Amino acid sequence: MAQSRRMAGSALLLLLLLVATEMGATTVKVAEARDCLSQSHKFKGTCLSSSNCAAVCRTENFPDGQCHTQNLARKCFCKRVC
Incomplete structure:
Protein backbone atom coordinates (compact mmCIF):
# COMPACT_ATOMS: atom_id res chain seq x y z
CA MET A 1 0.00 0.00 0.00
CA ALA A 2 2.83 2.44 0.86
CA GLN A 3 4.55 1.71 -2.44
CA SER A 4 1.43 2.54 -4.45
CA ARG A 5 1.15 5.90 -2.61
CA ARG A 6 4.77 6.72 -3.49
CA MET A 7 4.10 5.74 -7.08
CA ALA A 8 0.96 7.93 -7.20
CA GLY A 9 2.86 10.85 -5.64
CA SER A 10 5.65 10.49 -8.19
CA ALA A 11 3.17 10.37 -11.05
CA LEU A 12 1.42 13.48 -9.75
CA LEU A 13 4.73 15.34 -9.44
CA LEU A 14 5.69 14.37 -12.98
CA LEU A 15 2.30 15.53 -14.27
CA LEU A 16 2.64 18.90 -12.50
CA LEU A 17 6.14 19.40 -13.94
CA LEU A 18 4.87 18.60 -17.43
CA VAL A 19 1.94 21.04 -17.12
CA ALA A 20 4.20 23.79 -15.73
CA THR A 21 6.67 23.32 -18.60
CA GLU A 22 3.92 23.52 -21.22
CA MET A 23 2.41 26.64 -19.66
CA GLY A 24 5.77 28.40 -19.62
CA ALA A 25 6.38 27.57 -23.28
CA THR A 26 3.12 29.14 -24.43
CA THR A 27 3.68 32.47 -22.66
CA VAL A 28 7.10 33.12 -24.18
CA LYS A 29 6.93 35.66 -27.01
CA VAL A 30 9.74 35.98 -29.50
CA ALA A 31 10.27 39.20 -31.40
CA GLU A 32 11.57 38.83 -34.93
CA ALA A 33 13.76 41.52 -36.40
CA ARG A 34 12.63 43.24 -39.58
Whole structure:
Protein backbone atom coordinates (compact mmCIF):
# COMPACT_ATOMS: atom_id res chain seq x y z
CA MET A 1 0.00 0.00 0.00
CA ALA A 2 2.83 2.44 0.86
CA GLN A 3 4.55 1.71 -2.44
CA SER A 4 1.43 2.54 -4.45
CA ARG A 5 1.15 5.90 -2.61
CA ARG A 6 4.77 6.72 -3.49
CA MET A 7 4.10 5.74 -7.08
CA ALA A 8 0.96 7.93 -7.20
CA GLY A 9 2.86 10.85 -5.64
CA SER A 10 5.65 10.49 -8.19
CA ALA A 11 3.17 10.37 -11.05
CA LEU A 12 1.42 13.48 -9.75
CA LEU A 13 4.73 15.34 -9.44
CA LEU A 14 5.69 14.37 -12.98
CA LEU A 15 2.30 15.53 -14.27
CA LEU A 16 2.64 18.90 -12.50
CA LEU A 17 6.14 19.40 -13.94
CA LEU A 18 4.87 18.60 -17.43
CA VAL A 19 1.94 21.04 -17.12
CA ALA A 20 4.20 23.79 -15.73
CA THR A 21 6.67 23.32 -18.60
CA GLU A 22 3.92 23.52 -21.22
CA MET A 23 2.41 26.64 -19.66
CA GLY A 24 5.77 28.40 -19.62
CA ALA A 25 6.38 27.57 -23.28
CA THR A 26 3.12 29.14 -24.43
CA THR A 27 3.68 32.47 -22.66
CA VAL A 28 7.10 33.12 -24.18
CA LYS A 29 6.93 35.66 -27.01
CA VAL A 30 9.74 35.98 -29.50
CA ALA A 31 10.27 39.20 -31.40
CA GLU A 32 11.57 38.83 -34.93
CA ALA A 33 13.76 41.52 -36.40
CA ARG A 34 12.63 43.24 -39.58
CA ASP A 35 14.89 43.61 -42.58
CA CYS A 36 15.21 47.05 -44.16
CA LEU A 37 15.96 47.22 -47.89
CA SER A 38 17.72 49.98 -49.77
CA GLN A 39 18.45 49.96 -53.48
CA SER A 40 22.17 49.72 -54.16
CA HIS A 41 23.83 52.87 -55.50
CA LYS A 42 26.92 51.09 -56.87
CA PHE A 43 25.41 48.00 -58.54
CA LYS A 44 25.25 48.42 -62.32
CA GLY A 45 23.12 46.45 -64.76
CA THR A 46 20.52 43.74 -64.28
CA CYS A 47 20.75 41.83 -61.02
CA LEU A 48 21.01 38.15 -61.91
CA SER A 49 23.01 36.85 -58.95
CA SER A 50 22.20 37.61 -55.31
CA SER A 51 25.77 36.69 -54.33
CA ASN A 52 27.15 39.42 -56.62
CA CYS A 53 24.56 41.83 -55.24
CA ALA A 54 25.58 40.94 -51.65
CA ALA A 55 29.26 41.54 -52.49
CA VAL A 56 28.48 45.03 -53.83
CA CYS A 57 26.27 45.77 -50.82
CA ARG A 58 29.13 44.87 -48.46
CA THR A 59 31.17 47.65 -50.12
CA GLU A 60 28.29 49.98 -49.20
CA ASN A 61 28.49 48.90 -45.52
CA PHE A 62 25.47 46.59 -45.65
CA PRO A 63 25.77 43.01 -44.39
CA ASP A 64 23.75 41.43 -47.22
CA GLY A 65 21.96 42.03 -50.50
CA GLN A 66 19.40 40.33 -52.75
CA CYS A 67 18.02 40.70 -56.25
CA HIS A 68 14.39 41.85 -56.42
CA THR A 69 12.07 42.61 -59.31
CA GLN A 70 10.90 46.21 -59.41
CA ASN A 71 9.00 47.67 -62.38
CA LEU A 72 9.78 44.55 -64.44
CA ALA A 73 13.54 45.01 -63.89
CA ARG A 74 15.80 42.99 -61.61
CA LYS A 75 17.59 45.34 -59.22
CA CYS A 76 20.01 44.89 -56.36
CA PHE A 77 18.70 45.77 -52.92
CA CYS A 78 20.96 45.95 -49.89
CA LYS A 79 19.59 44.51 -46.67
CA ARG A 80 20.20 45.13 -42.97
CA VAL A 81 18.31 44.57 -39.73
CA CYS A 82 16.25 47.64 -38.82
